[in-house]
Amino acid sequence: MTIMQKKILLLSTGGTIASVVSDAGLVPKESGEQLINMLGELPYDITVEDILQLDSSNIQPEEWKLIAEKIFENRNKYDGIVVSHGTDTMAYTASMLAFMLQNINIPVVLTGSQVPINVVLSDAPDNLRLAFAAAATCCPNIYLAFDRKVMLGCRSVKVRTINFDAFESVNVPPVAKVTSDGLVFSEQNLSKNTRECTLNTEINPHVSLVKLFPGFDPKLLFAMVKSGCKGIVIEAYGLGGMNYIRRNMVGAVGELIRQGIPVIASSQCLYERSDLTKYEVGREALLEGAISARDMTSESAITKLMWGLGQGWDVHQIAEFFNTDVVGEVTIEKDDTLRVD
Ligand SMILES: NC(=O)C[C@H](N)C(=O)O
Incomplete structure (x- = not known):
């Protein structure tokens, strides 16, 4: 019997996770395909699309719109979407996506890393694997997955610049944590979405x-x-x-x-x-x-x-x-x- 693999789309946007060392400092250069290749075999049917190649300090309202549109466009073609993203503004992007894509009908999981994926002790492989697992199993919503925790995107904050536990779920517990039992969900993994997903990217950044x-x-x-x-x-x-x-x-x-x-x-x-x-x-x-x-x-x-x-x-x-x-x-x-x- 063949088990149907979950179809997951990776939208890659840059960040440290995709960065390489250059004379100018770390710059995002690796493609989404290269990120996936570093992970080895995964039990998902993965499609990759490179939509941006930016340090997230450069991610602004124009990029939020593009990311939201890409998610909306693909929401009925995949079981889940992973967005690889720099950590510095990831909580802003996750929060804005939650407002732009209300009643999203699939799990959308943002992740990144503190260390580039091509560095031996990088946190990127674990974070990416977690994001894929979350995209395959969480209820529809916008999440941020990092350092063995899956959080609601709109409750996440970057709290550390160097250590791997860079994000916290503020004022609500994480939606799920990785333990020796696998991905263990809290009660919050309940989707309130009963309505049709809408894309509304009208914002005033002033x-x-x-x-x-x-x-x-x-x-x-x-x-x-x-x-x-x-x-x-x-x-x-x-x-x-x-x-x-x-x-x-x-x-x-x-x-x-x-x-x-x-x-x-x-x-x-x-x-x-x-x-x-x-x-x-x-x-x-x-x-x-x-x-x-x-x-x-x-x-x-x-x-x-x-x-x-x-x-x-x-x-x-x-x-x-x-x-x-x-x-x-x-x-x-x-x-x-x-x-x-
Ligand atoms: N760890 C990171 O991803 C930091 C990087 N400057 C970014 O936000 O793109």
């Missing part, structure tokens, strides 16, 4: 992500808006606090919102949620109309803002959008009304 620091001049926010910025994510302090003495960030937020610029307040802390209702410095911002990012990653918050603005939505619609769990990117608690009374 946004800013600002990390608040003591002494930050709120006038700079208005300068950004003057230069065309249409929405701002502020990584505020702790639960979402902002200063209002001397330099009035809270007042600036209110003014921007009255001008029609959505301002999202997230936390500089990587873990756990922002909750603007707790302290006066958060409540004031909330009263001025700041929109809470709750427990979203900054990568998800900024890509969600770009996508929402791309739909032509105003401040109220963006607030509504951020109060909605669209692709698993945010935890909305049942009675989480964020009222300040």
Whole structure:
């Protein structure tokens, strides 16, 4: 009896995984085919397409669109898709793909490596094998697979520059882990997708992500808006606090919102949620109309803002959008009304 092998498409985009040493430093040169050849026999029917050959520092909204279109085009021809990608912006790409390809009907798994595949002790072969296994077995969704963990793409963050455990699933457990039992799934491997997959690559990249620091001049926010910025994510302090003495960030937020610029307040802390209702410095911002990012990653918050603005939505619609769990990117608690009374 012949067992039907799963059909998996590898879309290769470059990154360290495909890099070689050159006089100019590491540059992505290896093709997807070369990556596959380094893995030896795999129990899948693999097709390869090279769509980009970039360090992921060069991956921007134009490339997100191309990757999303390629996935959409192939979503009914394969059982799963693996996207090889540089690690530096992989969490941004994974988050944006989740918004652009809502209700995706197959597993799409991004992976890369900290060390080029042609180096003896590279992490690339393990990461690629994991990505293929995830693409063959996970529920439909956008994932990031790295260092024996499979995470929801919109919850992943790059947290290390050198060590192999470069990514973490923030505020939710990984979807699956590799143990001696193989790929072991958590309960999260349940697909919520019941609707038709849509491709919507309309985004507005004219946004800013600002990390608040003591002494930050709120006038700079208005300068950004003057230069065309249409929405701002502020990584505020702790639960979402902002200063209002001397330099009035809270007042600036209110003014921007009255001008029609959505301002999202997230936390500089990587873990756990922002909750603007707790302290006066958060409540004031909330009263001025700041929109809470709750427990979203900054990568998800900024890509969600770009996508929402791309739909032509105003401040109220963006607030509504951020109060909605669209692709698993945010935890909305049942009675989480964020009222300040
Ligand atoms: N490890 C990596 O892939 C880093 C590389 N600079 C990239 O993001 O393309």
